Amino acid sequence: MSSYTSHPPHLPPPTGPSPSEPHPGNIVLEVSNLVKRYRRSAHPANDDISLTARAGRVLGVLGHNGAGKTTVVNQIVGLLRPTSGSIRVGGIDAVAHPARAREIVAVQAQANVPITGLSPRKAVELVGRIRGGEPSTVTRRTGELLDALDLGPWADTPAEKISGGIARLTAFCMTVVQPSSLVILDEPTNDVDPARRRLLWAAIRDTAARGAAVLLVTHNVREAERTVDDLVVLDRGRVLATGTPAQLTAHTRGELLLELDGEHLPELPHGLRAATETAAQATVPVPAARGAEVVAWAQAAVEQGQIERFALTPASLEDTYLELVGAGTEVAA
Numbered sequence: 001m002s003s004y005t006s007h008p009p010h011l012p013p014p015t016g017p018s019p020s021e022p023h024p025g026n027i028v029l030e031v032s033n034l035v036k037r038y039r040r041s042a043h044p045a046n047d048d049i050s051l052t053a054r055a056g057r058v059l060g061v062l063g064h065n066g067a068g069k070t071t072v073v074n075q076i077v078g079l080l081r082p083t084s085g086s087i088r089v090g091g092i093d094a095v096a097h098p099a100r101a102r103e104i105v106a107v108q109a110q111a112n113v114p115i116t117g118l119s120p121r122k123a124v125e126l127v128g129r130i131r132g133g134e135p136s137t138v139t140r141r142t143g144e145l146l147d148a149l150d151l152g153p154w155a156d157t158p159a160e161k162i163s164g165g166i167a168r169l170t171a172f173c174m175t176v177v178q179p180s181s182l183v184i185l186d187e188p189t190n191d192v193d194p195a196r197r198r199l200l201w202a203a204i205r206d207t208a209a210r211g212a213a214v215l216l217v218t219h220n221v222r223e224a225e226r227t228v229d230d231l232v233v234l235d236r237g238r239v240l241a242t243g244t245p246a247q248l249t250a251h252t253r254g255e256l257l258l259e260l261d262g263e264h265l266p267e268l269p270h271g272l273r274a275a276t277e278t279a280a281q282a283t284v285p286v287p288a289a290r291g292a293e294v295v296a297w298a299q300a301a302v303e304q305g306q307i308e309r310f311a312l313t314p315a316s317l318e319d320t321y322l323e324l325v326g327a328g329t330e331v332a333a
């Protein structure tokens, strides 16, 4: 796992040009044919990756541990130099001019920047001021963010006494307190409790609604499903698929998934085949038109003791993702 702990890249220099106002839909980040080979590594960590992030939209980069997500981020913010390929941020060549490109980028890194000696409110306000925010605007925006994430009870607690989840949410607020053209969030919901995770997803959407292009790095498919407009699926350094969640799941539309649990699974209704099957569990794609028939069949099987439980749900992005990553695994094997 990579992290950037040596310095806080989400703190651009206090001086320099203010971010240009991007128009919704305009390209803010364009990564083309990016390759990164670490020394003494047999396989490239990024292998011909291309992606585009636009103002007003959330681009998700979804992949398992080690897929190459943080390596992409580290190159965008100039912490790593690509082996080949190009990165343009707000029209600036970020490989040739990393410091200039970074001026319009705010990053929430995987590792939180320590805020020892401060409270969450003080830390967020300090970053807002360092980044050139007008004091009363920064105070108001800080209050809005702390409220939106239900951080009120911890807002004025010394950093030494806050939990990892609250520290993570504070780091998000520090990243977005001042507007930036490109906001990069690397696994922002790690350690965050389920209730506040939903609030954070809404705050991420709000960040895009305020005009930023948001790059959301995640391994959480539900997070991607709830938050992103566009998605890039990475696996072992390569792009497996790109598109909106609706486009990526289009081939499963009109399909349901039947999950069965039991010691000895019975023969399935005519025409249905398990997609995955173990001795005691099966997942079976079911055309939506056969839903009622299959529920009646499964209910009868439960009553006769042939299965213990069943569930029939719409096919989801998670199914598509596992299909893609599973397919990638087979190809690579």
Ligand SMILES: Nc1ncnc2c1ncn2[C@@H]1O[C@H](COP(=O)(O)OP(=O)(O)OP(=O)(O)O)[C@@H](O)[C@H]1O
Pocket (backbone or CB within 6 Å): 001, 002, 038, 039, 041, 045, 063, 064, 065, 066, 067, 068, 069, 070, 071, 072, 219
């Ligand atoms: N400094 C490094 N030197 C050599 N190999 C590295 C280095 N950093 C990362 N890697 C390797 O590059 C690949 C991609 O790592 P990366 O951290 O970008 O993946 P990731 O998708 O961000 O994973 P995670 O979700 O665990 O952070 C992995 O195989 C990793 O072991």
